């Protein structure tokens with residue numbers, strides 16, 4: 001009887017739950033790192049963020065899928081306005097970000113050394129459902145750090161109450177305008193010039209080629225004061241408010257929005273500065289060194305974003321595997337598919353532990369905790385940014401594959417995940433630029449701050465059940481000094497594999513540490529993830545110690 005047969009099978013879509021409760025890794029980390037009373041105090045906020053992230057915000061994100069920001073350059077009557085209209089989700093995200101203190105919490109003195117952990121735990125839940133609104137928040141966090149420390153009282157009094165506001169109307173985000181046509185990696189040739197007008201006011205003229213979140217209320221940017229020498233030492237860091245009190249752009253033209261592969265909700269623009277008023281932040285030279293704290297913070301947000309998008313992909317793929325049947329069984333009941341998901345979980349757990357350990361170190365450094373090590377933080381930042389950026393791309397690709405053909409179809413929302421994630425290994429320093437930055441940090445501080453910390457952490461793996469992890473991590477740590485004992489050009493040729501190896505060791509050690517701490521409360525998942533990562537995913541790339549690989553690339 002034909003009408004008793006379903007005409008066609010309809011697959012139900014993957015679903016998200018409470019993204020805080022469902023994230024065993026984040027829970028285990030917070031439970032073993034935050035004091036109990038502090039976690040109790042924060043739990044309701046985490047829970048609310050988790051619920052909104054997997055519910056209302058996720059639904060809005062799906063509904064907003066095809067919307068993009070729009071630039072209107074002219075009114076019908078010929079006035080140049082260069083107005084950017086944001087997508088509906090982005091317009092609301094600003095208010096949520098302020099309300100949950102996604103920047104301000106990091107500066108809340110009462111939270112002491114844990115301020116950064118609490119801040120980024122909140123951001124962890126917010127980021128994957130808000131279409132890269134984390135980008136302006138990252139830059140705003142960087143600006144808050146610089147303005148808090150630069151000793152420029154006037155600017156601090158002007159901007160800090162806004163960037164640290166918890167009310168969406170008062171909250172400002174900041175841009176970071178660095179990239180020009182000659183490059184985003186090497187900014188030493190920056191062509192934007194700064195000149196003083198007749199009233200002694202600094203004015204900037206030049207073309208900023210790639211400015212993210214061009215709707216921000218303020219920005220930090222680099223320009224060369226007239227008469228300064230070439231090169232990066234001759235650049236200065238300037239503060240700009242793009243709009244005047246009436247909302248008109250202050251001698252800025254928005255030439256176009258960039259036509260990017262992903263992060264398309266983010267209004268990335270090309271700007272022409274034509275005498276834009278600006279204020280020096282910290283003197284009239286060494287602008288790259290002055291903006292470096294912002295770079296290090298956006299790199300931290302980048303790593304956090306990488307982890308949270310790995311987790312989002314895994315959550316969707318796992319939900320799907322619980323619903324989808326093939327060859328007579330649910331995917332989740334099939335050993336090979338289950339093993340694929342387990343490998344993704346292990347990669348996520350490892351990336352998350354490396355990232356959250358970096359975040360915890362940042363909190364200690366900023367609050368002068370007795371055990372804080374600025375040199376360790378300086379080493380961790382580039383390696384964790386580059387490692388998580390690469391792993392997130394691999395995980396997003398695997399996520400799509402877990403859905404078969406559906407993962408390749410636009411209106412599932414899944415292809416956007418892969419396109420978006422690709423940016424994480426490009427902006428804020430590509431993998432190679434960060435590998436070289438790691439060498440810069442190693443040249444200044446040596447490997448000891450990292451090596452000593454990793455050894456101390458490995459010493460805590462004193463349980464019978466963590467013996468294998470202890471052995472694998474110790475063996476890896478022993479190899480490290482040998483990788484660094486080479487002449488500079490060989491070291492430079494190997495920088496990427498060295499950086500990736502150091503990242504993987506950090507991830508293994510931190511995940512193993514979590515596994516050890518979690519055994520006290522009988523929580524097994526971190527141990528299972530650490531063993532899986534160590535046995536199946538922890539392969540150190542051999543370094544090309546002679547630099548012979550170059551022969552393959554000769555002209």
Ligand code: UCC
Pocket residue numbers: 132134135138139176177178179184185186187188210211212232233286288289290292293295296298299301302303305427428429430433437440
């Ligand atoms: O802007 C972009 C889009 C914004 C989007 C933000 C999204 C955030 C994502 C969050 C997730 C949602 S993308 C463009 C971003 N651009 C970069 O990241 C630049 C990449 N390039 C580099 O990092 C290069 O290594 C440079 C620009 C830093 C190289 O500059 P120099 O001047 O050639 O290099 P030097 O001479 O080695 O460094 C100059 C000074 C030195 O200090 P002094 O003057 O005391 O000797 C360095 O030690 O800067 C210091 N320095 C640093 N200090 C350089 N890098 C650092 C660092 N990372 N930390 C501390």
